[in-house]
Amino acid sequence: MSGKLALGIDIGGTNVKLALVNEAGEVIASESVPTEPERGAEAFCREVAATAKTMTAQAGIAWAEVIGVGVGMAAFLDVERGWIEESVNLHWRDVPLGEMLTRELGKPVRVDNDANVAALGEVWLGAGRNANTALCVTLGTGVGGGIVINGRIHRGVTNMAGEIGHIMVKNDGELCNCGHHGCLETLASATALSRHAEQAGLVGKEGRELTSKEIFEMAEAGNAKAKAVVDDMIHWLAVGLSIGANILNPDVIVIAGGVVNAGDALIEPLRKAFHQEALARVARACTIVPAKLGSQAGVLGAARLVLQEIETV
Amino acid sequence: MSGKLALGIDIGGTNVKLALVNEAGEVIASESVPTEPERGAEAFCREVAATAKTMTAQAGIAWAEVIGVGVGMAAFLDVERGWIEESVNLHWRDVPLGEMLTRELGKPVRVDNDANVAALGEVWLGAGRNANTALCVTLGTGVGGGIVINGRIHRGVTNMAGEIGHIMVKNDGELCNCGHHGCLETLASATALSRHAEQAGLVGKEGRELTSKEIFEMAEAGNAKAKAVVDDMIHWLAVGLSIGANILNPDVIVIAGGVVNAGDALIEPLRKAFHQEALARVARACTIVPAKLGSQAGVLGAARLVLQEIETV
Numbered sequence: 001m002s003g004k005l006a007l008g009i010d011i012g013g014t015n016v017k018l019a020l021v022n023e024a025g026e027v028i029a030s031e032s033v034p035t036e037p038e039r040g041a042e043a044f045c046r047e048v049a050a051t052a053k054t055m056t057a058q059a060g061i062a063w064a065e066v067i068g069v070g071v072g073m074a075a076f077l078d079v080e081r082g083w084i085e086e087s088v089n090l091h092w093r094d095v096p097l098g099e100m101l102t103r104e105l106g107k108p109v110r111v112d113n114d115a116n117v118a119a120l121g122e123v124w125l126g127a128g129r130n131a132n133t134a135l136c137v138t139l140g141t142g143v144g145g146g147i148v149i150n151g152r153i154h155r156g157v158t159n160m161a162g163e164i165g166h167i168m169v170k171n172d173g174e175l176c177n178c179g180h181h182g183c184l185e186t187l188a189s190a191t192a193l194s195r196h197a198e199q200a201g202l203v204g205k206e207g208r209e210l211t212s213k214e215i216f217e218m219a220e221a222g223n224a225k226a227k228a229v230v231d232d233m234i235h236w237l238a239v240g241l242s243i244g245a246n247i248l249n250p251d252v253i254v255i256a257g258g259v260v261n262a263g264d265a266l267i268e269p270l271r272k273a274f275h276q277e278a279l280a281r282v283a284r285a286c287t288i289v290p291a292k293l294g295s296q297a298g299v300l301g302a303a304r305l306v307l308q309e310i311e312t313v
Numbered sequence: 314m315s316g317k318l319a320l321g322i323d324i325g326g327t328n329v330k331l332a333l334v335n336e337a338g339e340v341i342a343s344e345s346v347p348t349e350p351e352r353g354a355e356a357f358c359r360e361v362a363a364t365a366k367t368m369t370a371q372a373g374i375a376w377a378e379v380i381g382v383g384v385g386m387a388a389f390l391d392v393e394r395g396w397i398e399e400s401v402n403l404h405w406r407d408v409p410l411g412e413m414l415t416r417e418l419g420k421p422v423r424v425d426n427d428a429n430v431a432a433l434g435e436v437w438l439g440a441g442r443n444a445n446t447a448l449c450v451t452l453g454t455g456v457g458g459g460i461v462i463n464g465r466i467h468r469g470v471t472n473m474a475g476e477i478g479h480i481m482v483k484n485d486g487e488l489c490n491c492g493h494h495g496c497l498e499t500l501a502s503a504t505a506l507s508r509h510a511e512q513a514g515l516v517g518k519e520g521r522e523l524t525s526k527e528i529f530e531m532a533e534a535g536n537a538k539a540k541a542v543v544d545d546m547i548h549w550l551a552v553g554l555s556i557g558a559n560i561l562n563p564d565v566i567v568i569a570g571g572v573v574n575a576g577d578a579l580i581e582p583l584r585k586a587f588h589q590e591a592l593a594r595v596a597r598a599c600t601i602v603p604a605k606l607g608s609q610a611g612v613l614g615a616a617r618l619v620l621q622e623i624e625t626v
Contacts, residue, residue, distance in 0.1 A: 076594065132470040147560075149467065156562020157445040158598040166592050167556040171484045178592060243480040247460075247560055249469020279479050279491060281389065285471040 004067050006310075007052055007107075008303030010117070011035060011073035013089040017295075018052055020059060020066065021303035025125045029059035030299070037090035041100060049104035068108040068310040069101055070302035072117030079159050082111040110305045114298055115162060116153045118291075119146025121301030122254045126292035133250040136291070137164055137241065139212075139257035142177070143185040147248065152308070165189070169239045187236035190259050193229065200225045216262035234266065238273030245278045245286055256291035263290070317380050319623075320365055320420075321616030323430070324348060324386035326402040330608075331365055333372060333379065334616035338438045342372035343612070350403035354413060362417035381421040381623040382414055383615035385430030392472050395424040423618045427611055428475060429466045431604075432459025434614030435567045439605035446563040449604070450477055450554065452525075452570035455490070456498040460561065465621070478502070482552045500549035503572050506542065513538045529575035547579065551586030558591045558599055569604035576603070 003023035010017040012035060019030040033051055037044065056063055075087035082098015098109040112120075119128070119136035128134035131148065138144040143165030147154040154161050165185035166178050173182025186192055190212045197215045202225055204210045210218070218226035241253055253274075259266060267290055275283045293300060316336035323330040325348060332343040346364055350357065369376055388400035395411015411422040425433075432441070432449035441447035444461065451457040456478030460467040467474050478498035479491050486495025499505055503525045510528045515538055517523045523531070531539035554566055566587075572579060580603055588596045606613060 133467075133474070145560075149462070154446075154462065154467075154561075156598075157564040158562060158594060160592065160595050160598070161446070161560065161562035163559040163562070163592055163595065167559050168552055168590070169481070180590070180592075239481055243556060244560055246476045246479050247458075247474065247557055248467075249471060249474035249476070251470040277481070277493070279473065279476055279493075281471060282473050282476065285469075285473070 004307055005061065005065050006303040006306035007056075007066050007069045007105075008299040008301070008306075009048065009052070009069060009071045010114070010298035010302055011071060011090070012114075012298075013037075013074070016048055017299045018048070018055060019296075019299045019303060020056060020061065021300060021307075023307055025300065027300075028061065029055050031055045035090070037087075037092065041084075041092055041095040041097060045097070045100040045104050049101065052105065066107060068110065068306040069105055070117070070305035071097065071101065071109065071111040072114045072298045072302040073111070074114045077111060077113060077159060079110075079112055079155060082109055084111070108306070108310050110309055112153065112155075112302075112305060113159065115144035115146040116155065116159075117146075117301035117305060118256065118297040119148050119162070119254070119301065120153055120304050121293055121297035121299075122256070122291055123148040123151060124304045125300055126297060127254045127289045128252045131250065131252040133248055134252045134254060135162075135164070135241075135244050135248055135250045136254040136256060137244075139188060139190055139237075139255065139259040141189060141191050143189045143240075145244070153305075164240060164244050167240060167243055169236055169243065184236065184240035188233055188240060190257060193233050193259065196229045196232065197226065200229050202226055202229070212259045213261055216259075216265050220265055230265075231269075234269050234273055238270055238277050241270075241274050241288070242277035242283075245274070245282050249282055250286055253286060253288045254291050255288060256297065260290040266290075317620055318374065318378050319616040319619035320369075320379050320382045320418075321612040321614070321619075322361065322365070322382060322384045323427070323611035323615055324384060324403070325427075325611075326350075326387070329361055330612045331361070331368060332609075332612045332616060333369060333374065334613060334620075336620055338613065340613075341374065342368050344368045348403070350400075350405065354397075354405055354408040354410060358410070358413040358417050362414065365418065379420060381423065381619040382418055383430070383618035384410065384414065384422060384424040385427045385611045385615040386424070387427045390424055390426060390472060392423075392425055392468060395422055397424070421619070421623050423622055425466065425468075425615075425618060426472065428457035428459040429468065429472075430459075430614035430618060431569065431610040432461050432475070432567070432614065433466055433617050434606055434610035434612075435569070435604055436461040436464060437617045438613055439610060440567045440602040441565045444563070444565040446561055447565045447567060448475075448477070448554075448557050448561055448563045449567040449569060450557075452501060452503055452550075452568065452572040454502060454504050456502045456553075458557070466618075477553060477557050480553060480556055482549055482556065497549065497553035501546055501553060503570060506546050506572065509542045509545065510539065513542050515539055515542070525572045526574055529572075529578050533578055543578075544582075547582050547586055551583055551590045554583075554587050554601070555590035555596075558587070558595050562595055563599055566599060566601045567604050568601060569610065573603040579603075
């Protein structure tokens with residue numbers, strides 16, 4: 001076994017992923033259980049802790065060998081205290097998650113938001129390996145972002161850094177959930193892509209909304225409306241990424257989320273558009289790559305947080 | 314005397330400022346000489362080195378006491394090697410400035426661009442003191458930017474980070490020097506303000522262009538055209554800063570450059586507009602302040618670079 005062991009926990013809206021990870025990034029054991037946030041944070045922590053301990057024991061590892069617990073979840077939070085200010089999708093508010101888990105597990109706990117831990121995971125083991133400065137952007141229901149500088153998450157002063165989904169890119173654009181107009185999220189999320197396809201008159205069987213994958217496939221197959229919708233999305237994404245890159249000067253931009261399944265149909269034209277939009281010296285130094293770790297990025301990044309931040313004797 | 318001593322050099326288009334600075338940020342001796350870039354980098358280094366040594370001797374300090382030399386200048390450069398790739402205003406290209414100065418002065422040399430060292434100066438001793446994350450924006454001929462995270466310059470992978478002047482804020486806006494349209498620089502630099510005033514039919518005595526200061530004064534005095542030009546500039550500056558802040562989540566944004574002389578007439582409406590444009594959680598955590606060090610920021614930041622990066626025995 002390679003050095004220190006950490007437990008990573010990725011709390012999603014539907015499932016909780018757990019993994020025991022060593023310093024080499026190897027997953028020693030893993031588990032997935034339903035989130036069921038309605039049972040409340042106390043019961044959640046108790047039951048997830050039991051799952052973690054059982055999983056560890058079944059892997060033949062003494063719980064004492066685990067140095068700490070890292071948690072990633074979609075939430076506004078106080079990283080220092082491991083305090084969840086608000087998790088919109090779990091309907092949790094003012095939850096001392098770090099404290100609760102420490103009580104249940106007897107280990108130091110680090111909590112951070114999902115975009116940050118996923119970015120950390122990709123820089124540690126995935127598409128952003130060894131990056132000097134990485135900007136990781138997830139195209140999903142919204143557009144999330146995480147920044148990793150010299151291997152460490154850049155959080156800013158209140159853990160809000162990386163909110164590239166809410167930078168204004170289109171003047172007087174559509175209204176965003178955040179209350180502003182023309183945010184990148186209204187133009188380049190998977191949700192936006194589906195919505196724009198629908199507005200262009202493209203619908204799936206029985207009138208349902210098309211997925212990103214279907215829209216990209218239709219564009220590839222020569223559907224002019226689908227192509228226009230895809231081109232528009234790529235244009236605005238390139239504008240947003242160029243803004244982020246001109247500010248951060250990253251060597252890598254990692255694109256994550258289901259849209260990435262479109263592969264080269266997304267990445268190639270995106271690279272081209274990015275080179276047109278960003279400063280030449282910035283674009284030249286920067287590669288745009290699809291994420292590599294998929295749904296494992298969060299749990300690996302959560303474990304990394306602990307391996308990186310917790311000193312052992 | 315308080316601890317280590319460093320020599321800061323700020324190479325401007327017209328003058329070179331030199332200062333001996335101690336760890337407490339006290340200036341022990343200072344000097345200013347004409348830049349005269351046309352004499353070439355070799356002669357420049359030789360003569361500036363002579364000035365530095367004379368200045369130090371006259372202050373009663375042995376040259377051996379100086380631990381190193383920091384240099385700030387407007388240039389694209391390779392920080393690691395102290396290599397000037399290009400300085401547009403000095404017409405220098407591919408100059409091993411760090412090496413040349415080390416040869417003349419017998420000390421380790423650190424070179425960085427003017428926006429970065431000025432930002433470092435403001436965070437060390439000026440308006441951004443003790444910031445977790447500071448974004449420093451200079452409104453001058455262009456719009457320059459520097460980012461300081463935990464007291465260190467964030468340079469990105471090729472020292473291009475902080476180029477907030479070239480983020481696109483206005484779709485299909487005016488053509489910028491960088492070749493793109495709608496850059497913040499075309500909307501919020503001192504130059505842009507003067508140009509827009511002229512386009513609005515505002516001219517000074519004998520038809521000359523108005524300065525930022527004059528335009529702000531006219532707006533204050535009730536001139537509707539001047540007010541419209543100022544309001545427009547503040548709006549776009551707020552948009553640009555909100556984009557930078559949503560990405561970086563800074564606790565402080567420092568505004569530097571001559572425009573800052575407008576004082577509250579700039580800062581107060583800018584804060585208000587910024588709160589409308591940025592994410593609420595980002596805006597709440599961030600204060601916009603005018604720079605404090607004026608033209609001394611560069612030379613102090615250049616000295617800081619050395620005090621921070623060079624270890625002494």
